[in-house]
Structures are given as C-alpha cells and as structure tokens.
Amino acid sequence: MLTIAHHPAYDAGFPPDHRFPMRKYSALMDVLARDGVLERARLITPSMPDADVLSAAHDTAYVAQVFAAAIDPAIEKMIGFPVTRAVADRALLATSGTVMAAEAALTHGLALNTAGGSHHARRAHGAGFCTLNDVAIAARHLIATGRASSVLIVDCDVHQGDGTAEMLGDLEAVFTLSLHGAGNYPPVKERSSLDVALPDGADDATYLAALEAALDAALQRFRPDFVFYNAGVDVHADDRLGRLALSDDGIAARDTHVLSRFVRMGVPLCGVIGGGYSRDIDALAARHALLFRAALGLA
Ligand SMILES: [Zn+2]
Structure with a gap:
C-alpha cells in the first residue's frame, strides 16, 4: 500500500502573489482527495524531528537557528524569504515527513511526501527557497541507523541538487x-556523482532519453538498496523558472519510469515533490499529483 506523509503546516500561508507558491501544498492535498488517491493510501502525519537527526547532516549551530526560528539575516537572504516561526515549522515538519516516508518505504516499498526535495540547502546554511535539506538528512539517517547501506538519490528537479551533492559528497554509501537544466540556477554547479545537464527547451523525448541513459549509467556504477526520488515539476514548459519544455504527459512518463524501474528491482523508494513555480496553482498542484497517481498504480 502507498504511504503518503502530509502535514497541514506544510503550507505556511504566504500571500497569493508571493514568488514562492506556498499554497501548492494545500492545493495538492485537495487534488489527491478529489481524485480518490487519499482513500486508497495510508496517510501519516509527521511530528517534529529530533535535533540530533538534523545535526548529523547540517551544522549544529544552523539547526539551532532553525529550531529557534532565528536565522542569520544573511542566510535568510540566501534562502529568499524570512524564516518566520511558520516557515521554520514547515521546514522541520517537511523534513520529518521525508524521514518518516523513507522509514515507511523500508517496510512497504513505496512512500511519498507531499513536500520535500529542498536540495539547495547546504550543511551550514539554507539557500534557494530551501531551509533544511530533507533528503540529505534522511539519507544520512538511514545509513547511520543501519537501515540502508547504498542510497541512490535521483534528482529530477530542473535545478541542480547542489546542496545535496555538497552535503553527501563525502559518503561512499551515497550516489547522487x-x-x-544547464542554464538554470545555481549559476555555479556542485559535482554530483553523476550530473546530466540539459539544454534550454529540452522536450519530452529528449528528456526521457537522457533520463533512461542516466539511470542506466548510475546503475552500472552503483547498486542501491534505497532510492530517494525528487520529482520536481519545474521541468514543465509552463514553469516560471524552468527553461525546459516538458508536457504533463512527459512528467507522468518520467515519474512512472523512475518508480517502476525501482519497484521492479525490489528497491524501496521514497519520493518527494521538489520544485514547481507556476502562478496557476491548480495546474501546478495537478502536475505534482502525477507522482502520486504513478505511485498508486505501482504500489
Ligand atoms: Zn527546482
């Protein structure tokens, strides 16, 4: 059965004209309820995470700032918005959601978080709309607790997973x-275990061919016993920040390809929704829901 982690506080209630589309987290749940996904899934509600689990991945001093919702203004500037109590709580709960979904995936095979994929956050500070790097935290947690020994992170958000690469680059047990998009944020890329940079305007066919080749190459070099999948929908043609040209069908095909590949291999997978920045919140939520539909068909 598909497990879905969600907390109402994932939506920190930004105004509708804010450049970060916070309302998508609530809108996604509305779509999942309307489409009957929720009634066929097991819903779990994250609780506040342990500081120790976060400090195993991030600097202890930064973790303390996040818990206190008192972040250095210079770091808030890198993140792109003030980290109020509500924003700090959403980052903490979304992180817990990814950790709990990962634990559920170990038992049930497939689990998703209705947030997460904050892949620009680095060891010592947040960046690029990301406060805490939930996937880097959860990956370290699985390894530290002996529940995984080789973790593959498949990051298909349109922006490079620079924070994840920085935070996990020292671990042989992790393959990133x-x-x-080659021309997209961050301007200076980190070095992942494998980076595939796509040109502006890449369409469904170009993208899916590159994805299959990248997964083939990664699996030749690395045998995962756990997978995290960042299913960012900012690869869509209508995304405000994306620069690529995928359709809804292309995103659905991408998600189905990634999920079915690891389900077939019997490798547990935790999916997170990643980025998506359309002004049309309903269209954006429907795009994020594609991941959940694909997972429901396979769970
Ligand atoms: Zn992104």
Whole structure:
C-alpha cells in the first residue's frame, strides 16, 4: 500500500502573489482527495524531528537557528524569504515527513511526501527557497541507523541538487544523480556523482532519453538498496523558472519510469515533490499529483 506523509503546516500561508507558491501544498492535498488517491493510501502525519537527526547532516549551530526560528539575516537572504516561526515549522515538519516516508518505504516499498526535495540547502546554511535539506538528512539517517547501506538519490528537479551533492559528497554509501537544466540556477554547479545537464527547451523525448541513459549509467556504477526520488515539476514548459519544455504527459512518463524501474528491482523508494513555480496553482498542484497517481498504480 502507498504511504503518503502530509502535514497541514506544510503550507505556511504566504500571500497569493508571493514568488514562492506556498499554497501548492494545500492545493495538492485537495487534488489527491478529489481524485480518490487519499482513500486508497495510508496517510501519516509527521511530528517534529529530533535535533540530533538534523545535526548529523547540517551544522549544529544552523539547526539551532532553525529550531529557534532565528536565522542569520544573511542566510535568510540566501534562502529568499524570512524564516518566520511558520516557515521554520514547515521546514522541520517537511523534513520529518521525508524521514518518516523513507522509514515507511523500508517496510512497504513505496512512500511519498507531499513536500520535500529542498536540495539547495547546504550543511551550514539554507539557500534557494530551501531551509533544511530533507533528503540529505534522511539519507544520512538511514545509513547511520543501519537501515540502508547504498542510497541512490535521483534528482529530477530542473535545478541542480547542489546542496545535496555538497552535503553527501563525502559518503561512499551515497550516489547522487542530478538531471537538470544547464542554464538554470545555481549559476555555479556542485559535482554530483553523476550530473546530466540539459539544454534550454529540452522536450519530452529528449528528456526521457537522457533520463533512461542516466539511470542506466548510475546503475552500472552503483547498486542501491534505497532510492530517494525528487520529482520536481519545474521541468514543465509552463514553469516560471524552468527553461525546459516538458508536457504533463512527459512528467507522468518520467515519474512512472523512475518508480517502476525501482519497484521492479525490489528497491524501496521514497519520493518527494521538489520544485514547481507556476502562478496557476491548480495546474501546478495537478502536475505534482502525477507522482502520486504513478505511485498508486505501482504500489
Ligand atoms: Zn527546482
């Protein structure tokens, strides 16, 4: 059965004209309820995470700032918005959601978080709309607790997973694969285990061919016993920040390909929704829901 982690506080209630589309987290749940996904899934509600789990991945001093919702203004500037109590709580709960979904995936095979994929956050500070790097935290947690020994991170958000690469680059037990737009943020890329940079305007066929080749190459070099999948929908043609040209069908095909590949291999997978920045919140939520539909068909 598909497990879905969600907390109402994932939506920190930004105004509708804010450049970060916060309302998508609530809108996604509305779509999942309307489409009957929720009634066929097991819903779990994250609780506040342990500081120790976060400090195993991030600097202890930064973790303390996040818990206190008192972040250095210079770091808030890198993140792109003030980290109020509500924003700090959403980052903490979304991180817990990814950790709990990963634990559920170990038992049930497939689990998703309705947030997460904050892949620009680095060891010592947040960046690029990301406060805490939930996937890097959860990956370290699985390894530290002996529940995984080789973790593959498949990051298909349109932006490079630079924070994840920085935070996990020292671990041989982790393989980071980032498929991203060459001309997009961050301007200076980190080095993942495997980076695939796509040109502006890449369409469904170009993208899916690159994805299959990248997964083949990653699996030749690395045998995962756990997978995290960042299913960012900012690869869509209508995304405000994306620069690529995928359709809804292309995103659905991408998600189905990634999920079915690891389900077939019997490798547990935790999916997170990643980025998506359309002004049309309903269209954006429907795009994020594609991941959940694909997972429901396979769970
Ligand atoms: Zn992104």
